[in-house]
Amino acid sequence: MKIEKNDILKALEHITVPGEGQNMVESGAVTNIQIFGDEVEVDITIKNPSLQARKKTEVEILKIIHKEVYEKAKIKINVKVEAPVKSNKVNEIKGKPIPGITNIIAVASGKGGVGKSTVTANLAVTLAKMGFKVGLLDADIYGPSMPIMFDVANEKPLAVNIEGKSKMKPVESYGVKMLSIGFFTQRDQAVIWRGPMASKALNQMIFDAHWGDLDFMLIDLPPGTGDIHLSIMQSLPVTGAVVVSTPQEVALADARKGVAMFQQDSINVPVLGIIENMAYFTPAELPENKYYIFGKEGAKHLAEDLKVPFLGEIPLVQSIREAGDIGRPAALQSGTPVEAAFEEITKQVVMEVVGRNKTLPPTEAIKITTMAGCSAVKKK
Secondary structure: OOOOOHHHHOOOOEOOOOOOOOHHHHOOEEEEEEOOOEEEEEEEOOOOOHHHHHHHHHHHHHHHHHHHHOOOOOOEEEEEEEEOOHHHHHHOOOOOOOOEEEEEEEEEOOOOOOOOHHHHHHHHHHHHOOOOEEEEOOOOOOOOHHHHOOOOOOOEEEEEEEEEEEEEEEEEEOEEEEEOOOOOOOOOOOOOOHHHHHHHHHHHHHEEEEEOOEEEEEEEOOOOOOHHHHHHHHHOOOOEEEEOOOOEEEEEEOOHHHHHHHHOOOOOEEEEEEEEEEEOOOOOOOOOOOOOOOOOOOHHHHHHHHOOOEEEEEOHHHHHHHHHHHOOHHHOOOOOOHOOOOHHHHHHHHHHHHHHHHHHHHOOOOEEEEEEOEEEEOOO
């Protein structure tokens, strides 16, 4: 007598999957049936992981096949019942990608006043100088500073029609596209919003804008760890995070918390590294001297302690502050030590992104090549 697979399937329709209310065939519990002469292999997957449920299912399968299909003495039936193993890993907070944007880098600081926005602005213009297409989202809802730093405080984003939908067109300056809540408020107007309102405004700047194709989007996060940070992680698939700190202990304690936030199981955003700002002061009249006003190499030691990359240091230079105030980031000053410092740090950030993206699936892998100080980003 020839054993037919369809006969076995019909027999299994008489068995209800424990706790599911459907028969085994309808529920998709039958994952495999193989026939080798007078031997039958039946693989079943059920949701109930208990030994009792698995044993009961196995016995019922043996009984029904012998009853409905073949006599016990004529065939050998091997039943394998499995239950999917529940992962202990907490669901990661990952948002949906924005078409055309390849890499999203969050720039954070645990403490305010360490120069995070200044560093973000200079990273953005340096990436643009290297040939990248760059966007900048000023997510510091309560203290937006990018419009001033890019000399576009009086600009307003225009509306453009994209595929029948009205979208915001980011303001562009020095080759960087940007959006900020500062474009929508008066200069002396305080933003007094609760968390949900701030998050809604952020989502509008992210998803109701026409960013176009970008190699990098930089996000200038507010200081600390809170609602805005969580909203960004929920809204966007962030490629990696950069943490900015000064060398002093008070700032380092908060920077440590900033790194810990990104490394939470529920967030799990790779930390690309730590940047030390205001690392030392060199007076113009004593160019060989370095004065470590806020402490020496604190951020470097923190990076070593936390086992994350140290991306480099930026000196305390008056021209950096002045450049931000007049709306022309200091990294645009050709041939200066400040330009060289930001170029070196930006290259380190790019290389960390290269390493991070090597872990992506092949269809999403990102290839970054650096040639003579100019880089290009492509998707495979």
